[in-house]
């Protein structure tokens with residue numbers, strides 16, 4: 464059969480003439496398929512979904528009310544472009560009050576985003592020429608690297624391992640890469656490891672950026688979801704504003720993943736370049752949503768409530784997994800618990816099953832125990848468990864965790 468001529472027109476960055484022909488199945492699709500198969504095999508059973516990467520609840524009623532009120536205002540109806548002053552000012556106040564970053568100029572050092580994903584997809588166009596390197600962490604959220612490649616750039620992955628507290632080893636970046644590196648992307652509290660950075664590490668990052676001429680993009684999507692103490696902002700590091708920007712988002716901190724709103728703040732030149740590319744990319748988030756987001760940034764107690772819930776769930780999950788033999792330690796923030804994957808499972812009365820990878824272990828957990836997790840094999844086999852599982856109230860939460868304990872209880876895991 465003749466291929467349509469369109470097949471020959473695809474750009475190399477998405478596969479060129481081979482676009483769409485690969486039969487490889489990607490991780491999240493595999494998980495989806497495994498869940499469907501498990502449900503088909505056990506139609507009456509409940510899948511315990513601890514693989515979810517977004518909040519289980521809606522945004523609070525007060526935020527919905529704010530959106531409702533703002534959506535009625537004729538002035539909010541049109542193209543928002545790079546946004547009005549409302550969110551910019553709220554962002555500057557938020558950085559000051561919640562993140563300990565005073566003195567952000569809302570007019571020149573903040574521009575909204577249609578979520579951090581959108582910002583991470585826009586920023587590479589501002590910096591990456593063909594042949595330039597960008598430094599990313601692995602495992603990690605790959606969007607900036609994907610778009611760096613779309614622009615002809617190269618990605619150097621810095622592994623995150625328990626031995627280094629899930630912080631990248633800056634000294635291990637090869638000299639040749641550093642010589643042509645333009646940007647480094649960090650994300651703390653981290654997806655998927657749940658790890659937090661330290662002021663010391665961020666200070667090292669600023670020195671590293673200055674001595675190698677790098678732009679730092681700190682993706683703070685989980686910044687305020689901390690279980691103790693205050694959020695740690697990269698921008699609170701002396702000199703950080705000379706080298707980088709920080710990305711904040713309403714998605715996880717305010718249960719607003721679908722609303723698509725956040726902001727980019729920090730270095731004025733980087734913010735300006737982001738704004739210039741953004742202006743040629745989108746026409747801005749609906750002002751009513753931006754204003755509701757501004758309301759959120761002025762009400763950080765909303766995030767504190769959400770974080771308190773995750774903290775309780777996390778403590779309980781750590782205990783359940785610990786009893787099943789996993790080496791689980793409560794992280795200081797995010798909603799992710801990242802643990803070494805088992806090498807084998809020996810179910811009571813059943814045959815021993817070996818796992819070569821975290822993906823094998825994850826597939827077994829879905830297929831045999833109807834427990835969904837996300838596997839990561841990039842820097843040693845690990846499973847990511849999320850405390851954003853669906854439960855309608857605290858009693859139901861306890862029931863889900865009891866059920867999890869039951870399903871893991873009759874298996875001996877080898878690590």
Ligand SMILES: Cc1ncc(COP(=O)(O)O)c(C=O)c1O
Nearest residue numbers: 578579580604650654684712714
């Ligand atoms: C590390 C990280 N950055 C960014 C995002 C995307 O955030 P947003 O919803 O603001 O686009 C996610 C979402 O999962 C994430 O885990």
